[in-house]
Amino acid sequence: MRPYLEKLPPISDASWSMLNRRLDDGIPFQWHHHPEYELTLTLNSIGQRFIGDHVGEYGHGDLVLVGPNLPHTWSSRERIDAGGPHVALVFWFRQDWIDGFLGNAVELSPIRQLFAEAAPGLSFGPEIGESLRSRFEAMFSRPPRARLMAVLDLLAELAEQRERGRAQPLASGLPPPTTESRSRIDRVLNALHRDYAGTVRMGDLADLAALSQSGLHRMFSKHTHSTISAYLTRLRVGDACARLSGTTQPIAHIAAETGYRSLANFNRQFRSQTGMTPSAYRASFRT
Template sequence: MKPFLERVSVEDGTSWTLFDRQLADGIPFQWHHHPEFELTLTLNSSGQRFIGDHIDRYDDGDLVLIAPYLPHTWHSLSRLDPHRPHRALVIWFDKLWAERLTGNYAELGGTALLLQRASTGLMFSRPISQAVRPRIEALFDLPPFERFLALLGILGTLSLDGGSRPLATSGPEVVGPSAERTRLDRVLDYIHRNFAGKLSIAGLADIAALSPSGLHRSFRRQTNQSISQYLIRLRIGRACALLSSGTVPIGTIAGEVGYDSLANFNRQFKALKGLTPSQYRQNFQATR
């Protein structure tokens, strides 16, 4: 897997950034987070979307808003038009940038509430997604000032979507840059690179330069879950992607995501998803 903490760069003369990501071979499972808000419109693609502990299908036109430091990824399975690439139009903007805007202008009060609601991830209704789709696509052809005004308009429209719904059950505690945040990023990066292997609290504490008890407190404070809960969700999330994308034997998948015991894998999978791995695969294939 690629590094967990994604670095987002901003071009000169702009205060936020956007990216037109096009992938012929599909969107890979790359679990990550970053300190920016992210608005992503996915086109010509269907598969699974992972936001925190939430896992769901997505299709062409899927539009979601993700808060800073909320782990997420997409895993594509098919394209509507096989001759065109999977496409994700991604907008990133800084939390402080958003707070300054919404705090200084009463007209952006609805946008401020929208960003608060995005703490656990927010999926927008189909009518609103379809309405803003051409406006998001048009952003890439606008000069910076007009692009900035257009973004404010898009966020204003999204704030009026009564059909939007939250995704994850909880979001991370959002904090500013600090020694604690840096320590935790090192730990999360290591976990995401090595989640299928043997991880020890002592080893992770060394990476964070904290005592084991200090690491436990810091991890829970900033992720709202324990290290073991986080690791289980990461492993099961990866297993869901593998179960939905082929016919690899379940025992093989269990080993690939870090389980020596198939019984333990089945037990933890059902506790988190409410289904056995085989039932999950059957249900996913039945709805394709």
């Protein structure tokens, strides 16, 4: 598992960030979050995406706008064209860019509203993703000023699609955290991501957050729309997904390494999250 908080490198000639990610070996399960909004178009890839408490299938043309500090990852299962890589075209936007650059311009208010609605993640569907593919790809060869104008035009198109009802919310809605509560929840989430495979004690997490155990549960539910136990299950199952798809470790060994002493309980929890047994999940990567 990667560190929970992902920090993005700045780009010297741009006020926002982008990445043309091309992977021959597949998109790995890397559960993370960051304060930026993330717009991702995925091409030539089939698998599962995990966004907050949403678990769903994705395919070629998957287009998603993820809100800030919303845990997310994609995990590929296969390529559509075996001769080409899995592709993720990713754009990131900071809140201060939205507030400062878009400002009070009435003409750009639909874009501001698009971002305001993106807290739970928005899926635009493969048809929209494929129709915008050439505009995403061209972004990486444009000079800085033309690139800025092009991304504004792209965001305006997505805002229009949202207004037409063609954007589907994914995770449960999350309230924007304050700086103080963000620090508390980050400490708890970092501990969960570091120690999820071991024994997780509520008292230890409450001490990290400087809260009572009841206060810890209220804070966690408020910021993740999940219980701690359900969140822990998703972490463990996510790690198991990565091991099942990328290694030949026996399933019983994977269960133990991801925090399950009972193989039956592991099978039950895995199926509740993915809709299939661990052996069926592994077999889907071998087909």
